[in-house]
Amino acid sequence: MAANGNGEFSFGKGTARKGLAKIQTAASQKKQSAICHDDSTPPVKAQTIDELHSLQKKRSAPNTPIKGTQGSFSPLSDEARQKQQLQSISASLASLTRETGPKVVRGDPARKAETPKFAADPGDHFSFTPTISVSDSSLKFTHVLYNLSPAELYEQAIKYEKGSFIASSGALATLSGAKTGRSPRDKRVVKDETTEHELWWGKGSPNIEMDEHTFLVNRERAVDYLNSLDKVFVNDQFLNWDPQNRVKVRIVSARAYHSLFMHNMCIRPTPEELENFGTPDFTIYNAGQFPCNRYTHYMTSSTSIDLNLARREMVILGTQYAGEMKKGLFSVMHYLMPKRQILSLHSGCNMGKDGDVALFFGLSGTGKTTLSTDHNRYLIGDDEHCWGDNGVSNIEGGCYAKCIDLSREKEPDIWNAIKFGAVLENVVFDEHTREVDYSDKSVTENTRAAYPIEYIPNAKIPCVGPHPKNVILLACDAFGVLPPVSKLNLAQTMYHFISGYTALVAGTEDGIKEPTATFSACFGAAFIMLHPTKYAAMLAEKMQKHGATGWLVNTGWSGGSYGCGSRIKLPYTRKIIDAIHSGSLLNANYKKTDVFGVEIPTEVEGVPSEILDPENTWADKQAYKETLLKLAGLFKRNFEIFTNYKIGKDNKLTEEILAAGPNF
Ligand SMILES: Nc1ncnc2c1ncn2[C@@H]1O[C@H](COP(=O)(O)OP(=O)(O)O)[C@@H](O)[C@H]1O
Ligand SMILES: C=C(OP(=O)(O)O)C(=O)O
Ligand SMILES: [Ca+2]
Ligand SMILES: [Mn+2]
Helix, strand or coil, rough: EECCCCEEEEHHHHHHHCCCCCCCCHHHHHCCCCCCCCCCCCCCCCCCHHHHHHCCCCCCCCCCCCEEEEEEECCCCHHHHHHHHHHHHHCCCCCCCCCCCCCCCCCCCCCHHCCCCCCCCCCCCCCCCCCCHHHHHCCCEEEEEEEECCHHHHHHHHHHHHCEECCCCEEEECCCCCCCCHHHHHEEECCCCHHHHCCCCCCCCCCCCCCCHHHHHHHHHHHHHHHHCCCCCCCCCEEEHHHHHHHEEEEEEHHHHHHHHHHHHHHHHCHHHHCCCCCCCEEEEEECCCCCCCCCCCCCCEEEEEEEECCCCEEEEEECCHHHHHHHHHHHHHHHHHCCCCEEEEEEEEEEECCEEEEECCCCCCCHHHHCCCCEEEEEEEEEEEECCCEEECCCCEEEEECCCCCCCHHHHHHHHCCCCCEEECCCCCCCCEEEEEECCCCCCEEEEEEEEEHCEEEECEECCEEEEEEEEEEECCCCCCCCEEEEEEHHHHHHHEEEECECCCCCCCCCCCCCEEECCHHCCCCHHHHHHHHHHHHHHHHHHHHHHEEEEEEEEEECCCCCECCHHHHHHHHHHHHHCCHHHHHCCCEEEECCCEEECECCEEEEEEHHHHHHHCCCCHHHHHHHHHHHHHHHHHHHHHHHCCCCCCCCHHHHHCCCCCCC
16 A cells, blocks of 8 residues: 555655545545445456456466567567477477377466467378377377476476475475486487497496387387376476577476476576577487386386487486486587587586686585585586687586585575575475475485576676686595695696596495595596597697696595595685685695695695695504505506597697506
């Protein structure tokens, strides 16, 4: 009542007349009418409840362009465009053995009144007259929920998906089902005449082969499953902020959770871009609730994530873990980009006020997201980037942060990003207050938050930047023998990049077990498609050309191995990273370490000097030496598979890289 049209509070003249009209004297009341009104505001402009409800929602672009509203950018009529879009979706969902795609209609089947009058012509390949011999599936409509907004997806999730709740921060908390992490052993890649020669196969490779026919069997299984549902979600979005190398992706999924996750993680098209979207470059069929058939050739479990580069398609069966889609697309980029001489990187990336860019490489849990999200710098992205002739570009439109033990104090920007629109996976919360307990690992240790990058206050939009100045390799060394920071020469940078070391701590139960070393080539062996040396050669060439400095930062243990020592404090790691960014560390005094032969600084501002050399922090010097040699041995053994490869055209560099490993 006291609010004007802008929703602001005001004490205007009209307010005095209207707002205070409730207090009336008996005399004035008498003058107006004998009936006592309970409110003097005008009545609603509706005759029925249904009419009232229809007033609540204004028709709008972009997702459902309607005649007469804004958002018509192309010369096509709205109806023709909508029909074209539905036909494209029908083609995506088509069985490969039947002659036509399914009958798709737009909108929620629960809202019959809102279902548009036109459906896609089922004969999207050619004109087709239905005969009596068609199966039941062709009699049924597939309802498509196309590029819904976060608010609409919240409603879908809360209404229809068990385990979906609004957390007190406003984020959508949900469960990913039985799988709470990726399933790399269930990934399959179609081996055909082309990929047989192009891709990395065999020992160490993430690409486990499958044939084209088996792919089609799984594709049909996924498509039939999706078409059997009342409704499917379709996201049409982009990958890569470099406009010249943008990739159009379509994600067909059965859960609002998956649609919201990809809405956050991929680049969101503007209404105009969406109208001109056309045919996608790549399509994911996510039928994660439905298992693969164990009798199918090549299947070793009920989960299968299948990539077909020739068809530009990915099929997901038997896992609802949303990270599969994000990292599946990353694999595709690891194939497409190097073909264009663009290096794809499993790294975070940020930029200082002066335009100095840093890359953060590292395996899961080593700190890419945490350290690239830095309040004093612009965030370009937390996980997947491209490095081309013009500089760096983020592949994604969002971030995917680990939330175990998340603290508002240590990671304020991530904490604040977990608000309305963000997806919270597998966290535990108070059933009443809906307050999340980030220390609770009851569902999984791998609790996650996915949010659009603009939820980080100093995100750099568009997410592109100039050539990197620093290349930071992160390792979470649970052995506790790698220094908190070391400076690397180019050959050492390449040696550590190809090695891709981190250590996992053993299961937290049953007392303390040995940390386990993991080596994952290019800090992302699970996602690379070509031989690691291809990416390494490109990185070496780019670092050399642009004069980038390599660093190895241990975000893991100090003062002993896991169980004895403790994890290096995040504020110390941040100080180290600050000194790299500012350039002050480049000019510090260094000493060379034994065994790994890297340069370690004697001082870093804000970090106790004694921890810079790990030997100082171990009480048992003999144990330190033995652990160091043990880790060095593991490095050596891992590198054996690469000794017969040449890195780039430069024989000299290859020899230097081979010599850049530990010496003992
Ligand atoms: N010294 C440290 N440096 C970086 N991260 C640390 C450190 N100590 C603890 N952590 C925690 O380790 C985790 C790193 O995970 P994250 O940044 O998500 O890794 P990534 O993005 O590489 O998978 C975060 O939960 C962070 O709070
Ligand atoms: C999403 C993932 O990435 P990260 O742990 O590196 O953030 C993943 O590896 O599944
Ligand atoms: Ca990652
Ligand atoms: Mn991350």
